[in-house]
Amino acid sequence: MTSVPVRVNEDLCIAEKGCTVCVDVCPLDVLAIDIVKGKAFMKFDECWYCMPCEKDCPTGAVTVDIPYLLR
Amino acid sequence: MQTQTQTVDVLVIGGGTAGPMAAVKAKEANPALKVLLLEKANVKRSGAISMGMDGLNNAIVPGHATPEQYVKEITIANDGIVNQKTVMAYAENSFAMIEELDRWGVKFEKDETGDYAMRKVHHMGTYVLPMPEGHDIKKVLYRRLKRARIEITNRLVATRLLLAEDGSIAGAMAFDCRSGDFHIIRAKAVILATGAAGRLGLPSSGYLFGTYENPTNAGDGYSMAYHAGAELSGIECFQINPLIKDYNGPACAYVTGPLGGYTANNKGERFIECDYWSGQMMMEFYRELEGGNGPVFLKLDHLAEETIQNIETILHSNERPSRGRFHEGRGTDYREQMVEMHISEIGLCSGHSASGVWVNEFAETTVKGLYAAGDLACVPHNYMLGAFVYGKIAGESAAAYCAQAPLAEVDEIQIATERERVWAPLSRPDGLPPLQVEYKLRRMVNDYLQPPKVTRKMEIGLQRFEEIRHDLDRLSASNPHELMRALEVHAIRDCAEMAARASLYRTESRWGLYHNRVDYPARNDEDWFVHVQLKKLNGEMHCFKRPIEPYIIELDEQEKTAYQKLRISKDALSNAREQDTLTSV
Ligand SMILES: Cc1cc2nc3c(=O)[nH]c(=O)nc-3n(C[C@H](O)[C@H](O)[C@H](O)COP(=O)(O)OP(=O)(O)OC[C@H]3O[C@@H](n4cnc5c(N)ncnc54)[C@H](O)[C@@H]3O)c2cc1C
Ligand code: SF4
Numbered sequence: 027m028t029s030v031p032v033r034v035n036e037d038l039c040i041a042e043k044g045c046t047v048c049v050d051v052c053p054l055d056v057l058a059i060d061i062v063k064g065k066a067f068m069k070f071d072e073c074w075y076c077m078p079c080e081k082d083c084p085t086g087a088v089t090v091d092i093p094y095l096l097r
Numbered sequence: 098m099q100t101q102t103q104t105v106d107v108l109v110i111g112g113g114t115a116g117p118m119a120a121v122k123a124k125e126a127n128p129a130l131k132v133l134l135l136e137k138a139n140v141k142r143s144g145a146i147s148m149g150m151d152g153l154n155n156a157i158v159p160g161h162a163t164p165e166q167y168v169k170e171i172t173i174a175n176d177g178i179v180n181q182k183t184v185m186a187y188a189e190n191s192f193a194m195i196e197e198l199d200r201w202g203v204k205f206e207k208d209e210t211g212d213y214a215m216r217k218v219h220h221m222g223t224y225v226l227p228m229p230e231g232h233d234i235k236k237v238l239y240r241r242l243k244r245a246r247i248e249i250t251n252r253l254v255a256t257r258l259l260l261a262e263d264g265s266i267a268g269a270m271a272f273d274c275r276s277g278d279f280h281i282i283r284a285k286a287v288i289l290a291t292g293a294a295g296r297l298g299l300p301s302s303g304y305l306f307g308t309y310e311n312p313t314n315a316g317d318g319y320s321m322a323y324h325a326g327a328e329l330s331g332i333e334c335f336q337i338n339p340l341i342k343d344y345n346g347p348a349c350a351y352v353t354g355p356l357g358g359y360t361a362n363n364k365g366e367r368f369i370e371c372d373y374w375s376g377q378m379m380m381e382f383y384r385e386l387e388g389g390n391g392p393v394f395l396k397l398d399h400l401a402e403e404t405i406q407n408i409e410t411i412l413h414s415n416e417r418p419s420r421g422r423f424h425e426g427r428g429t430d431y432r433e434q435m436v437e438m439h440i441s442e443i444g445l446c447s448g449h450s451a452s453g454v455w456v457n458e459f460a461e462t463t464v465k466g467l468y469a470a471g472d473l474a475c476v477p478h479n480y481m482l483g484a485f486v487y488g489k490i491a492g493e494s495a496a497a498y499c500a501q502a503p504l505a506e507v508d509e510i511q512i513a514t515e516r517e518r519v520w521a522p523l524s525r526p527d528g529l530p531p532l533q534v535e536y537k538l539r540r541m542v543n544d545y546l547q548p549p550k551v552t553r554k555m556e557i558g559l560q561r562f563e564e565i566r567h568d569l570d571r572l573s574a575s576n577p578h579e580l581m582r583a584l585e586v587h588a589i590r591d592c593a594e595m596a597a598r599a600s601l602y603r604t605e606s607r608w609g610l611y612h613n614r615v616d617y618p619a620r621n622d623e624d625w626f627v628h629v630q631l632k633k634l635n636g637e638m639h640c641f642k643r644p645i646e647p648y649i650i651e652l653d654e655q656e657k658t659a660y661q662k663l664r665i666s667k668d669a670l671s672n673a674r675e676q677d678t679l680t681s682v
């Protein structure tokens with residue numbers, strides 16, 4: 027478990043091929059692409075655990091956990 | 098960072114539920130109009146219905162209910178304080194909207210004969226229409242936006258409306274939460290559809306974004322309308338919801354109720370007759386929670402396996418799909434355990450209660466050229482279908498208005514002042530971090546405004562909010578994302594002040610827990626059978642009374658108190674606060 031609620035499986039993420047779907051759909055705008063790695067990551071811990079990022083990711087790379095304070 | 102200007106006919110702010118409908122309907126009314134839909138997030142997945150919806154909470158389907166019955170139900174549920182014409186305008190358009198959404202591809206539950214499968218949840222009538230496959234609703238809306246060729250801009254945060262010299266609307270200002278660019282949008286008409294003020298109280302988890310409402314809805318629209326001089330109404334009628342503890346999402350008694358689930362106390366016993374969310378229901382919930390019978394639970398453990406599987410499929414895939422993960426983490430299985438519930442932090446939302454920007458039955462606010470629809474427009478208990486219907490009304494009204502309205506000149510001073518306010522946090526290297534100020538502000542909202550409302554506490558609250566006003570000038574942001582959080586704190590602070598002032602003004606108790614004033618425990622129809630309005634006058638927040646328009650649907654004597662008798666047990670009388678009956682109008 028990471029310190030932030032949204033985990034990206036870097037083996038599956040295809041951001042280096044130009045995908046930005048999870049970043050686009052997040053209502054809170056808390057995801058971003060690490061340009062150096064070419065992978066998506068959670069940049070701000072401000073999450074509504076609503077799940078568009080996970081649902082819309084074309085490769086199933088995203089997992090949303092319930093934020094620790096609520097768990 | 099740059100400043101960009103563009104000109105449109107109709108500007109719709111907020112692309113959640115009401116906004117997309119408003120944009121489509123304005124364009125359909127007059128295809129020659131340039132319509133822009135401006136959204137803080139991304140229209141594809143923004144707003145309360147981001148992942149879908151479990152059902153229509155207020156569907157008026159012929160054969161099950163009439164518009165007249167619905168207007169009565171909401172008048173009574175909202176303790177008489179409604180402009181019935183606005184509720185009627187919703188009610189009369191409700192069924193046509195369901196049929197239109199159905200044609201567009203939104204899936205509603207139907208019985209074997211193809212009729213809508215209506216369920217009774219309200220105290221009196223039958224208004225709930227389940228949507229177990231309601232997850233495509235945003236997709237359907239997006240398709241309609243594309244088909245109507247609506248222009249869309251995502252990730253622009255509207256911050257203030259632009260006014261013409263005569264006080265009518267001239268457009269709006271916004272900034273890009275990724276680049277920081279400042280945007281000026283000139284428009285003949287503006288439709289506000291920015292949703293609830295959902296980041297007002299602090300959830301008891303302490304997580305700023307663990308709110309009931311989509312936290313993107315920080316109350317920006319309430320603040321923009323206020324600063325533009327529009328009247329707001331019913332702000333003291335807070336939104337407080339019965340939710341799953343800590344998860345803070347709806348327990349969904351509306352879904353589970355018709356299948357045999359119910360709200361129970363720690364003995365597993367029912368204590369309310371009706372699960373429909375109202376101030377009176379919340380009062381009983383609060384009493385049970387605080388009394389020896391708390392906590393309160395959603396009880397499903399008595400249901401058949403098949404029913405439970407059905408409930409899991411609906412509740413863990415649709416509206417708040419992370420719910421299953423939450424239960425899993427806590428080891429809660431509906432078959433074995435009841436689900437612990439709690440009451441939410443306070444918010445402002447006319448979709449659920451009655452706080453909003455004042456509108457008439459044409460979705461017109463008191464500012465010329467400014468329209469409002471959805472959770473932030475004061476049409477009590479309007480929910481999702483109300484957002485769609487008022488979106489449509491607002492779109493059509495704005496389109497008609499554009500035909501004769503000139504494009505107003507813009508005032509450079511308003512622009513310069515606003516750009517300075519918006520950009521200021523970026524040039525303060527070591528000021529206050531926005532999230533800290535937000536945390537403190539919202540904690541104070543809990544400390545001083547969460548009902549039961551106490552006069553002295555609310556006065557202290559006002560003092561604290563005043564102090565935090567000065568802190569706004571010390572906010573600092575290191576990037577445009579943080580800047581968005583900083584500007585949201587401005588709006589949340591405005592909403593907190595409005596909530597305190599309107600609550601202090603109404604010196605009686607009404608709407609059960611929503612406006613339970615300890616120092617004025619009785620309902621006082623003689624002095625307070627009125628709307629409480631709030632408006633900016635000479636730079637200050639003012640409250641005043643607005644008379645209730647004569648009812649268009651009379652209430653039957655015995656119905657008037659229906660929502661005040663929600664408690665089941667024999668000791669109801671000793672428990673319940675004395676409440677007068679509605680005065681006849
Ligand atoms: C968890 C939950 C469950 C619900 N369940 C039901 C249900 O089962 N049945 C039912 O009928 N109703 C339900 N409701 C209520 C219903 O969803 C709302 O009443 C309705 O969707 C509100 O529509 P809206 O357009 O006003 O707000 P939203 O759909 O929330 O849209 C507001 C939009 O404005 C945008 N915005 C905010 N600020 C700005 C800004 N400054 N600039 C630009 N854009 C901005 C937001 O990003 C958002 O897209 C539920 C609500 C919630 C939160
Ligand atoms: S949507 Fe999936 S594949 Fe695309 S950037 Fe995000 S995590 Fe990577």
Ligand code: SF4
Pocket residue numbers: 032051052053054055056057072073074075076077078079080090
């Ligand atoms: S769960 Fe929702 S808020 Fe959290 S990162 Fe995903 S889309 Fe964004």
